[in-house]
Structures are given as C-alpha cells and as structure tokens.
Amino acid sequence: MARRGQPATGTRRTAPKDQRRGRERGDTISVLARTVREVEAAAQRGPVTPSARTKFQVVALLLREEHARVRADASSSETHRTEQLKRLDGIATILAKTAVRDPALLALLAEDAVVSDAARALKQDMLRAVGNEAPPEEVAPVQPAAAPAAPEHRVVPQSVVSRQLANPFLAPDFSAARPSTARPRRLAGWELLGPLLSSFERAGGGAKACMDLPFPTTRFTPAGQELMQHQGQLVAAAAAGHRTFLLADEPGLGKTAQALLSAEAASAYPLLVVVPNVVKTNWAREAARWTPHRRTTVIQGDGETIDAFADIVVVNYEVLDRHVGWIGDFGFGGMVVDEAHFIKNRSSQRSQHVLELSERIRARRTSPLLMALTGTPLINDIEDFRAIWQFLGWIDDGKPLGRLMECLEDAGLTPADPGFYAAARQCVIDQGIVRRRKVDVASDIPARRIADLPVELEGAAGRSIRAAERSLARRLVSRYESALAARSSATEVEGIDADLVRQVARWELKDATSTKAGENVFSMMRRIGEAKASLAADYAAQLARSAGKVVFFAKHIDVMDTAEETFTKQGVKFASIRGEQTPGARQRNIDAFTNDPDVAVAVCSLTAAGVGLNLQVASNLVLAELSWTAAEQTQAIDRSHRIGQTEPVTAWRIIAAQTIDARIAELIDTKAGLAARALDGSDEELTPSADVQLEALVTLLTEALAAA
Known part of the structure; x- marks a missing residue:
C-alpha cells in the first residue's frame, strides 16, 4: 500500500484546479495559434477554400470567447493574464492580416456572422481536443433564421385589398404544396454544402x-x-x-x-x-x-x-x-x-x-x-x-x-x-x-446591336423636367394659336394645320439656337441627361462587374462628373477621356483603360472620344445621353466595334421614359432605320441633326394640340 500522502503505484498526480484551468487555456491558445497559421498559409497560396474559411471562422469565435474568459479569470495572476492576452492579440493580428487578403473573410469576423454546421462541428472538435467540451446547447442543430424585423413602413395597397374583396376564391389554395418525403439518407451525417461549393473550384476541368x-x-x-x-x-x-x-x-x-x-x-x-x-x-x-x-x-x-x-x-x-x-x-x-x-x-x-x-x-x-x-x-x-x-x-x-x-x-x-x-x-x-x-x-445574334433601357425619372428632378416640358409645349401651343389667329379666313384648315405646326417648330428651333434665354429643346435634353446620369452610371457599374470593361459615353461635362462620382462611391475604377485633356493625358487614360485590368470603365465625351479611339477591349457601351444623329451614335459604337474586337458589341441606350427623350430616340430610329443601327458597314444615307430636332418639336406640339 502506498503511504498516506503519496500517490499509489500506477496512478497519476492531479494538478490543482487553477493550474488545470491555466493549462487548458494555454492549450487552447496553442491550438488557435497553430490553426490560424494554417489559414494564413492557405490564403498566401491562393484563393481561400471553404475548409480554410471554416477554420478562420472557428478561430475568430474561439478567440473572442477565450479573450473574454482570460479577462474575467480572477484566479490567475495579473502577469499571467497579461501574457495570455498578449498571445491572443498576436492571433488576432494574424486574423486581421489574413482577412485583408480575401474580403469574404472580413464578413466572418462580424459578431452576427452566420455560423455554419461545419464551423460548429470543428469548434466542438477543437475544444474536445484540449479537454474543454462545449455545453450541449452550443452544438444544437441550427435553427431557421428568424424572419426579418418588420420595417417601420409596411403597406398593403388598396388595389390588393380590392382584389381580395372582389373574389374570395382568388385566395391561394396551399393544400397542393408538395409535402416533404423523408427517406433514409446515407449522407445525413456528412457536411455537404462546403464540398458542393468546392466542387465548382475543384472539378470543373473546363466543362461548361x-x-x-x-x-x-x-x-x-x-x-x-x-x-x-x-x-x-x-x-x-x-x-x-x-x-x-x-x-x-x-x-x-x-x-x-x-x-x-x-x-x-x-x-x-x-x-x-x-x-x-x-x-x-x-x-x-x-x-x-x-x-x-x-x-x-x-x-x-x-x-x-x-x-x-x-x-x-x-x-x-x-x-x-x-x-x-x-x-x-x-x-x-x-x-x-x-x-x-x-x-x-x-x-x-x-x-x-x-x-x-x-x-x-x-x-x-x-x-x-x-x-x-x-x-x-x-x-x-x-x-x-x-x-x-x-x-x-x-x-x-x-x-x-x-x-x-x-x-x-x-x-x-x-x-x-x-x-x-x-x-x-x-x-x-x-x-x-x-x-x-x-x-x-455568336451565330444567333448580330455582331453589333443597340438595346434601349428606359428609366423613370423620379423625385424632384423628374417632376421639374416634366413641368418644363409642359411649359415648352404650352409656349408652342400659344405660338401656334397666335399664328392661326393672324391668318385670314381664306387660309383656314380643318383640324390641326400640319404645315403651321412645322413652321412654328422651325421658329422655335431658330430661337433656341440663337439665344439661351428660357427653356428650349437643347436645355431640356441637357437637364434630362443630368437626371439620368446616376442611373446610367449605376447600370454601367453593374455591367462592369458582370461582363468586363465598359465604355460610358456622355455629351455634357456635368453628366460625366456625376457618373464619375457614382463610380467612385461604388469603388469602380475608371479612366476619364475628355476634350479639355492634353494629348498626353488623354493617351495615358486610354492606355490605363486598355491595359490595366482594374480599370473597369472609360468615361468618354461623346464628341471628344466618339472618333479616333480604339477601345475594342470593351464589348459593352452605355450611351447615357442621346446624340442628335445616328452617325454620331454609330461613330461612338465603332470605338469598340472595329477590327480586333472578338465579341459581339452591345450599346445600351439609357432612355428617360415618358419624356421628350423617348420621342427623340424613336425619331433617330425612324430616320436611320433599325437595320442600319444593327449591322456593320451600313451605307444608308444619314439624316441631318436639325431634322431630328425639328421633328421632336413637331411631335411635341402635335401631341399637345391633340390633347387640348
């Protein structure tokens, strides 16, 4: 028998409770340090795999818990706590530096980040390895996410209420929803989402x-x-x-x-x-x-x-x-x-x-x-x-x-x-x-095409533009009625006098080109361009993220300025090509767009950059403002649609719906012909810009008279 106070043969001395707690905590920190180094090495080798992301999140979770536990441990000496906190801070530094390499990792550092089943299981394994078994509730199955909190402003439109009241049988019948049919599953114990995602990284092999x-x-x-x-x-x-x-x-x-x-x-x-x-x-x-x-x-x-x-x-x-x-x-x-x-x-x-x-x-x-x-x-x-x-x-x-x-x-x-x-x-x-x-x-689509994208001008800018258009229409009607009243009875015609409408439009166009006073067709188009600028830039940014480099064309400097502000806010890198630039500065911006993969958009002046440039690195263009002729529009598109282009080119015209902008777009199409815009090398006769401007005023006045 062993003496009193001495351990029996074959038994193990048990450390005091506070020493065990310190060793376990130290072991946990060692495991965290080893694991974070593994994640760091994986991030340095290339794209972070799902398994490495899981390790990263578990380290972040345990680091947060361990930091709080060390700070609250009153049984440890101040020196010991300081040493442990210093080691934890070192792990946190490695986490932060690793997260910078991959933006997706930053989201995992948030306290409200969703914890996957794989992360929960790995966390439990790591704790078990150092003798710190997690409480059962920590590894309970993940509950469905709670529904989003109701916003302050939630509505039910009156039309929806009317639909329900008009016919109670329109209420949906949910009885036919497919029931879930459970069957024994061989894969029930496997974590599958990570491997499924990884399969698109590991098993593509060039297959579509x-x-x-x-x-x-x-x-x-x-x-x-x-x-x-x-x-x-x-x-x-x-x-x-x-x-x-x-x-x-x-x-x-x-x-x-x-x-x-x-x-x-x-x-x-x-x-x-x-x-x-x-x-x-x-x-x-x-x-x-x-x-x-x-x-x-x-x-x-x-x-x-x-x-x-x-x-x-x-x-x-x-x-x-x-x-x-x-x-x-x-x-x-x-x-x-x-x-x-x-x-x-x-x-x-x-x-x-x-x-x-x-x-x-x-x-x-x-x-x-x-x-x-x-x-x-x-x-x-x-x-x-x-x-x-x-x-x-x-x-x-x-x-x-x-x-x-x-x-x-x-x-x-x-x-x-x-x-x-x-x-x-x-x-x-x-x-x-x-x-x-x-x-x-490519055999299914034309080599070059134009796609119109109507947008609604909302808010104060939209209301102001529509009010200005109504004011311009009223001025045209007043001018028409004054000219009609001054005529002799022998020249009266029944209904709307198309010849007089055209004459009034000519007078208006002459005044608009000779003076800048008052609202006219040119100032209207400029204001519409300014109102469309941020919407057009937002769409260009979407294209750049999904389809590669994009050329953004605008007529006015303030539209270009607004677009560039939008790109800056969204983190989209751009090159600016303007008329006031020196030849050297202009060429540097062109080279940046052509050669730098991070420069996603070229913001171009329609007049300064519409000719003489080779921008075939892009196959998508955004025309933020309408030109007055199909020729100017075609010249801009041809900056990308030219020898060296390997993909079909699409030009996206941003059109302000329910404004004179839409009328002018239709007129340009009518004058130039759809085939001429869609096919390369068209020799169709081009229409002078003044004809489109004149026809826009004729259309505006005719519609106003018809509505009177």
Missing part, C-alpha cells in the same frame, strides 16, 4: 456549367417576335417541366425574354419579378412585347397605382421591404429575381426579403417557377452561390434539399470518395444552371 437543354421551341413566342435558338432552348426546358433556373447567360443574350416566356410555358401566374430600379421600366416594356396578352403592373413607392389583378407584378429591391408582407400571401405562381448577385450577402435586408418570399412561395405552391438571372453569379467568391441556391430552393442554411439531395444520394458517393466532386458539380448543374457566352452563340 450548363444543364442539358431540349430542342428549342417557338410555341410560346408572340406573333411578330422571334426567339434566338439559345433562348428557345430554355423556354422548351420550362415547357417540359423544369422549374428552377440559375440563368447566367452573359449580358445581351436576352435573359428577360427567356424568363417571361418560361413563365408562359410554365403557366406560372401571377408572376413576381424583383429587379433593380434602373431596369424596372424596361421589364414592363419587355413584358408587353413578349407576353402582350398578359397584364403587367409596376409597384412604385407605396403601390397606390398598382393593378392587383395583373398577371405580372414588377417591384424593385429598394421598395421590397414595405411590400413583403402582402406579397408573401398573394399566391404567386413564380418568382424571377433579376441581377441575382444583388442578394449574395445573405445578412442584408434585401437578401433576407427575397429568401423569405421564395420560401413562402415554395410552401404555398406545387413546383413554382423560380428563376435567378445574373450575368455573373460569382463576383468575389464561390460562396456567392449560396444565396442564389437558397432562393431556388436547392439548399437551406445548412444542407442540400429536395431533388439535389436525392441526386447526391443516387450518385452513391461521399465527400471522401475521389469522384464525389465531379458528380456533385453535375448534380447542381442539373438543378438548372444555364450559362451561355456571347462567343458561343
């Missing part, structure tokens, strides 16, 4: 990320319209029963038409379309073009003017928060999210509202049509996929769902098997990823 598509159909195309082959393929897939799509075609390949006709093929009405504000008007116009038999309504502000009986409801992200309540209960049969990369930050209110609506629609409708449209689903990181996949119902916050999970089960592989990543990638693609590039479908 595009699901197999059927033979194209034109069955749903309205008379007078024509679908391209690649567009008809997607519509055919919807007609065959496919209901979820990540449509990632490059800009300019007609995603809007594909979405609208897919809704027609799937009978997914009423259809909700969530879009950026800058393209809201264009969606309504395209809906009228491709589904003319369907009623479309656009939600403006609090929705006082919407038609709740419409088939297609268009709403912009900026006002979605105040309408999310009634929209979720409306009974939509489909939902389209345009520029879906807008929702990539799942902690943002915008993303939370979109995901909430998707979940409510899927809970209330059997196989609703869900479409995410974006030219670039990945902007910063492979993690950008998460929110889009969640919107489509392929995953939830922690695991694959439905058909995606069934596909992974049927593959018969686990993440430990070498062939898992290629099979997993294909399973995700087959859920509905559709990606075509311009160069792949």
Whole structure:
C-alpha cells in the first residue's frame, strides 16, 4: 500500500484546479495559434477554400470567447493574464492580416456572422481536443433564421385589398404544396454544402456549367417576335417541366425574354419579378412585347397605382421591404429575381426579403417557377452561390434539399470518395444552371446591336423636367394659336394645320439656337441627361462587374462628373477621356483603360472620344445621353466595334421614359432605320441633326394640340 500522502503505484498526480484551468487555456491558445497559421498559409497560396474559411471562422469565435474568459479569470495572476492576452492579440493580428487578403473573410469576423454546421462541428472538435467540451446547447442543430424585423413602413395597397374583396376564391389554395418525403439518407451525417461549393473550384476541368437543354421551341413566342435558338432552348426546358433556373447567360443574350416566356410555358401566374430600379421600366416594356396578352403592373413607392389583378407584378429591391408582407400571401405562381448577385450577402435586408418570399412561395405552391438571372453569379467568391441556391430552393442554411439531395444520394458517393466532386458539380448543374457566352452563340445574334433601357425619372428632378416640358409645349401651343389667329379666313384648315405646326417648330428651333434665354429643346435634353446620369452610371457599374470593361459615353461635362462620382462611391475604377485633356493625358487614360485590368470603365465625351479611339477591349457601351444623329451614335459604337474586337458589341441606350427623350430616340430610329443601327458597314444615307430636332418639336406640339 502506498503511504498516506503519496500517490499509489500506477496512478497519476492531479494538478490543482487553477493550474488545470491555466493549462487548458494555454492549450487552447496553442491550438488557435497553430490553426490560424494554417489559414494564413492557405490564403498566401491562393484563393481561400471553404475548409480554410471554416477554420478562420472557428478561430475568430474561439478567440473572442477565450479573450473574454482570460479577462474575467480572477484566479490567475495579473502577469499571467497579461501574457495570455498578449498571445491572443498576436492571433488576432494574424486574423486581421489574413482577412485583408480575401474580403469574404472580413464578413466572418462580424459578431452576427452566420455560423455554419461545419464551423460548429470543428469548434466542438477543437475544444474536445484540449479537454474543454462545449455545453450541449452550443452544438444544437441550427435553427431557421428568424424572419426579418418588420420595417417601420409596411403597406398593403388598396388595389390588393380590392382584389381580395372582389373574389374570395382568388385566395391561394396551399393544400397542393408538395409535402416533404423523408427517406433514409446515407449522407445525413456528412457536411455537404462546403464540398458542393468546392466542387465548382475543384472539378470543373473546363466543362461548361450548363444543364442539358431540349430542342428549342417557338410555341410560346408572340406573333411578330422571334426567339434566338439559345433562348428557345430554355423556354422548351420550362415547357417540359423544369422549374428552377440559375440563368447566367452573359449580358445581351436576352435573359428577360427567356424568363417571361418560361413563365408562359410554365403557366406560372401571377408572376413576381424583383429587379433593380434602373431596369424596372424596361421589364414592363419587355413584358408587353413578349407576353402582350398578359397584364403587367409596376409597384412604385407605396403601390397606390398598382393593378392587383395583373398577371405580372414588377417591384424593385429598394421598395421590397414595405411590400413583403402582402406579397408573401398573394399566391404567386413564380418568382424571377433579376441581377441575382444583388442578394449574395445573405445578412442584408434585401437578401433576407427575397429568401423569405421564395420560401413562402415554395410552401404555398406545387413546383413554382423560380428563376435567378445574373450575368455573373460569382463576383468575389464561390460562396456567392449560396444565396442564389437558397432562393431556388436547392439548399437551406445548412444542407442540400429536395431533388439535389436525392441526386447526391443516387450518385452513391461521399465527400471522401475521389469522384464525389465531379458528380456533385453535375448534380447542381442539373438543378438548372444555364450559362451561355456571347462567343458561343455568336451565330444567333448580330455582331453589333443597340438595346434601349428606359428609366423613370423620379423625385424632384423628374417632376421639374416634366413641368418644363409642359411649359415648352404650352409656349408652342400659344405660338401656334397666335399664328392661326393672324391668318385670314381664306387660309383656314380643318383640324390641326400640319404645315403651321412645322413652321412654328422651325421658329422655335431658330430661337433656341440663337439665344439661351428660357427653356428650349437643347436645355431640356441637357437637364434630362443630368437626371439620368446616376442611373446610367449605376447600370454601367453593374455591367462592369458582370461582363468586363465598359465604355460610358456622355455629351455634357456635368453628366460625366456625376457618373464619375457614382463610380467612385461604388469603388469602380475608371479612366476619364475628355476634350479639355492634353494629348498626353488623354493617351495615358486610354492606355490605363486598355491595359490595366482594374480599370473597369472609360468615361468618354461623346464628341471628344466618339472618333479616333480604339477601345475594342470593351464589348459593352452605355450611351447615357442621346446624340442628335445616328452617325454620331454609330461613330461612338465603332470605338469598340472595329477590327480586333472578338465579341459581339452591345450599346445600351439609357432612355428617360415618358419624356421628350423617348420621342427623340424613336425619331433617330425612324430616320436611320433599325437595320442600319444593327449591322456593320451600313451605307444608308444619314439624316441631318436639325431634322431630328425639328421633328421632336413637331411631335411635341402635335401631341399637345391633340390633347387640348
């Protein structure tokens, strides 16, 4: 027997409680230091993998907890606490330096960052390794995210109430929603989201990320319209029963038409379309073009003017928060999210509202049509996929769902098997990823085209411009009536005298060119250009992020200034090409745009940079202001559409809807001809600018007289 006070043979002396606590804490810090070095090394080697991101987040979580525990430990000496805190600060410094290398890591440092199942499991393993088992509640299954807090301003438009009262049978029937069918799952114990995301990094092998598509159909195309082959393929897939799509075609390949006709093929009405504000008007116009038999309504502000009986409801992200309540209960049969990369930050209110609506629609409708449209689903990181996949119902916050999970089960592989990543990638693609590039479908589209993008001028600027246009119209009418009253009775004509209208327009145009006093057609166009500037710049920034370099053309310096301020605020690097620059400065800016991959936009004066430049490094142009002739417009487009250009060129004209801007755009089209604008090398006779200016005034006066 062992003596009293001595340990028995084969037993181990137990350290005092405070020493055990200090050693465990020290061991934890050692594990954190080793792990953070692993993450740092991974970040230095290249793009951070999902597993490295998981380690990064766990270190951040444990570092925060350990820091608080050391500071609160009254049983330790001051010297010991200081030493431990110093070591923890060193780990924090490495975390911060590593996060700078990858912006996606910065979000994981936030206290409200979403903790994945993989991070929770790794945290538990690390604590267990040093003898600090986490309490059971720390590793409990992740609960569904709480619904976003109700904003201060939440509305239900009167038209929606009227729709409900008019026909109680319009209330949606939720009984047909597909029930979840649980079955034994071989992969239930595996963390799958990380490997699924990683499969797009590891298993691509140059293969296209595009699901197999059927033979194209034109069955749903309205008379007078024509679908391209690649567009008809997607519509055919919807007609065959496919209901979820990540449509990632490059800009300019007609995603809007594909979405609208897919809704027609799937009978997914009423259809909700969530879009950026800058393209809201264009969606309504395209809906009228491709589904003319369907009623479309656009939600403006609090929705006082919407038609709740419409088939297609268009709403912009900026006002979605105040309408999310009634929209979720409306009974939509489909939902389209345009520029879906807008929702990539799942902690943002915008993303939370979109995901909430998707979940409510899927809970209330059997196989609703869900479409995410974006030219670039990945902007910063492979993690950008998460929110889009969640919107489509392929995953939830922690695991694959439905058909995606069934596909992974049927593959018969686990993440430990070498062939898992290629099979997993294909399973995700087959859920509905559709990606075509311009160069792949070049035979389907013209080498050069112009696309009009109508925008609404809202707020004080929009009201002022419309008031000024009415004032100009009243002056023209007054001048017409005075000239008409001065005529002799022998020259009277019945109705509107077209000759006199044209003469009055000539007088107005002569006065406008000889004096700057008062509102005239030139000052009107300048004010419209100023009002469009930020919207046009915002759209150019979107294009730059999704399609590469963009050329931004404007006529007036103040429009260029506003655009450059917008790019600066959004962190978009640009080169400025203006008339007042010296030749050397101008060439340096051109070279920067051409050669520097970080310079995304060239802000160009339409007159100074419209000729003599080679900007074929860009295949997308934004025309923020209209020119008076098709020739000036064509010359600007030809800065990119020239020898050396390898991709089709698209020029996006920003048009102020319901203003003289739209009338002038139509006149330019009429005078030049659509074919001349779409095809290269046209020898069609060009119309003098004065003819367009004159016709704009003639149109304005004629419409005012007809309305009187």
